[in-house]
Amino acid sequence: MSNNLLKNFINKPYKYGFNTNIKTEKIKKGLNTEIIYLISEKKKESKSILKFRLKAFNCWLRINEPKWAYLTYKKPNYQNISYYSGPNKQKIFSNIEPELVNVLSKLDISPNEKKNLAIDFIFDSISIGTSFQNTLAKSGVIFCSISEAIKYYPFLIKTYLGVVIPSGDNFFTALNSSIFTDGSFCYIPKDIKCPLELATYFRINDKESGQFERTLIISEDNSKINYLEGCTAAKYDKNQLHAAIVELIALNNAFIKYSTVQNWYAGDILGNGGIYNFVTKRGLCSGIQSKISWNQIETGSKITWKYPSCILSGKASKGEFYSVALTKNNQQADTGTKMIHIGEETCSHIISKGISNDNSKNSYRGLVKIGLKALKARNYSQCDSLLLNNNSSSNTFPYIQVQNASSHVEHEASTSKINEEQIFYFLQRGISLDYAINLIINGFCRDVFSQLPLEFVLEANQLLNFT
């Protein structure tokens, strides 16, 4: 009984699948040094960035695509993608094409309505505009596209770009580092608590390109920032590639909270189309008592390969990872985190909740590594899976490495399935199936939802709501 009914509730139509017909500038398909020169020239970049790109490209040619993830997919043809596509650049939100204004309101991120949120809007390969820049500048906060940062803040870029994630880290970081087009840049100066929440909305509209953005956030001593990221994509029957890099740096006593609602197009019921999402996100807690918290709601993408991680090198620094991943139809997700404890008294906390339905595969993969010098380090991990039917699968791959005897590591995991008797119990009390599933899923995800910023609570509820 429950299986068939559940199917209808989970398969709500994708709300953001519309595409926007707009004049775009697109370069020819393929990936080679000529293309890299072309992108760099378009962006009027300095020689050092071009060098950075070319070095990464050489690296990419020598690295193999990773095969260890529990994912099966047809390798993208990297020469059949256009690596740059975007509307002609417009500087400010008030002066953009009506078509794009339309997109903003359809995505419910119109800057006029969001009063406490500064937004950077990235459309395919280009940042369309960033709101509240002047307000933020009064506190010394820099919030702009990475292209602008490269132009106007070369010193910060030179100091921090590629420091947390070297371009040769893996196949996809090398790919991104060679052809990244845009992304967001945030700099919070010493002793500043960022007066607004910052957000970047990523939109993939083009059928044959993809998105290769990189984001860099630097939080100086005693500063604090709450950053939000949303992603949606137009619906096509072909797959598009999204290979991004996010680097965070938290100095002494700084706190970065990074929250994502990932809602890329996931493909249709038969498995056609959908985004291939290969993302490397990593934060460095380099100072004393610095803290990075990753929060994610993953509901989209055909393929998800994503492990937001923390390198805890500062003494008593703290890393957190709170995640809900929902997979349906033929989606496959291999997601989790890495907590690398280097400094003394470092501390990490992992809560991962996986929900799977239909024929989907949902895996948690996590590494907790406690180094020789990370004395008195602590970690707590909890990984729970909820299966909604018989055909979906759920896996947990925890890797734990401890190199000293004074540390404390805990790992808890559970797998459960909603069974017919539970559903009947709800029904007999007059609670219909959709309400029952909502109560179950909300209860299952409570620990993660309670961490989400207010701005996202409503959105997360809508995404996981079946009534």
Added chain:
Amino acid sequence: MLEIKNLEVSINKIEVLKGINLKINSGEIHAIMGPNGSGKSTLAKVLAGHPSYSITSGEILFEGKNINKLSPEQKAHKGIFLVFQYPVEIPGVNNEEFLRTAFNLKKKFNKQQETNPITFFDILKKKLKAADLTIDFLNRNVNEGFSGGEKKKNEILQMNLLDPKLSILDEVDSGLDIDALVNLSKTINNFINKNKSLIVITHYPKLLDYIKPDFIHILYNGKIIITDNILLAKKIEKNGYEWLINKTL
């Protein structure tokens, strides 16, 4: 209130109820007894609309209307309540939220205004006391980690709260010590009135000392073989079911 006519039911194509006839008026208490495997729990589940069972023939009338094809939640909204023999644990779902959702969905079905959480809490507090439960019970998850006694109290609390017309008590005495049984019976006796009907399913005649039925039906092999008054329970207590079955068949 309830009329069952020639009801035949099967599960996985095996016939388990073979022609049940039963009529229950408002304000009546009917006990259904019988040995293990006679079909007592099946009858309870069928009345509540469990999807594993299919009605192959006959009809169930509730307040004069055929409810054979109603879904379990429709039956619940109309006022049929099943006290489960083994209430299932639902991890992660908060008790208070569960109760409030059930309460408000019934209101919605009856086209009444929903009750806000604060007013609801006041209503609930009184019902908790009647069911001999404390407020911290609300912070726990539905039936998770409950003792046998707590599970049964929770069932009776829900019955009290949702105020059904017809309640079916499936082995409400199982897993209860004598003190708990006396208390629970008191709550049930306070709940019933001339507008409510009760079906009490049990193996043991002992329960019927506390909840006094107007009629006793003996179910054997998917059929009601005898209907009598409370004195029948005493005879069964003394002589067992086999004596009765041999005498009747």
